[in-house]
Amino acid sequence: MSELKDVPRMSQRRFRSSIGKADDNEEFAIEKWDNIKIEHYIEIETKVSIPGFMEKTISQFISRFTRIPIRDKSTIKFVIKSPYNNVKIKWFWKVRNVGGIAISKNMIRGQIINDNSLVHVEPINFSGNHFVEVYGVKNNIVCAFGRIDVKLGDIQNI
Incomplete structure (x- = not known):
């Protein structure tokens, strides 16, 4: 866990870049829950699986390529280590596609999904x-938050 002063800013509608003519289906925590009182910043660990490469973290790929290469059947696994071992916490995930390709394909995404999984x-x-x-939500209050940026590139970048 990191110090709360180091926590990245949670996405908010007012800070979002233009989505052009794409459908606006993005959800925001501040609009979804009654209260946000972050007690813990959650670090998100990653495992990137790309055919032809050894499994690596996002930072290991970025240090070599500046962006994660794209190939068929590639995935990223996001894993959190919860400080709430014996506390009833519901876990929600948000994946947001940003930029011109996402807008042109009308795939900006950004819905908050409750899969209650780490x-x-x-x-x-x-x-x-x-x-x-x-x-991480307990009693309808967001008490834990984590964020990671993911930069994906084209196969020509490798």
Whole structure:
């Protein structure tokens, strides 16, 4: 866990870049829950699986390529370590596709999904900047939050 002063900003409608003519189906924690009192920043660990490469973390790929290469049947597994071992917490995930390709394909996404799991797996489909947020909710209050940026590139980048 990180110090709360180091927590990245939670996505909010007022800070969002333009979505052009894409459908606006993005959800925001501040609009979904009654209260947000972050007690813990959750670090999100990753495992990137790309055919032809050894499994690596996002930071290991970024240090080599600046973006994660895209190939068929590639996935990213997002894993959180919860500080709430014996507490009833519901876990929600948000995956947001950002940028021109997401807008042109009308796939900006950004819905908050309750899969109540510490692990979330996403396919790698197209290039652009994306982000993933996780929210820990107890008694309808967001008490834990984590975020990771995901930069996906084209196969030509490798």
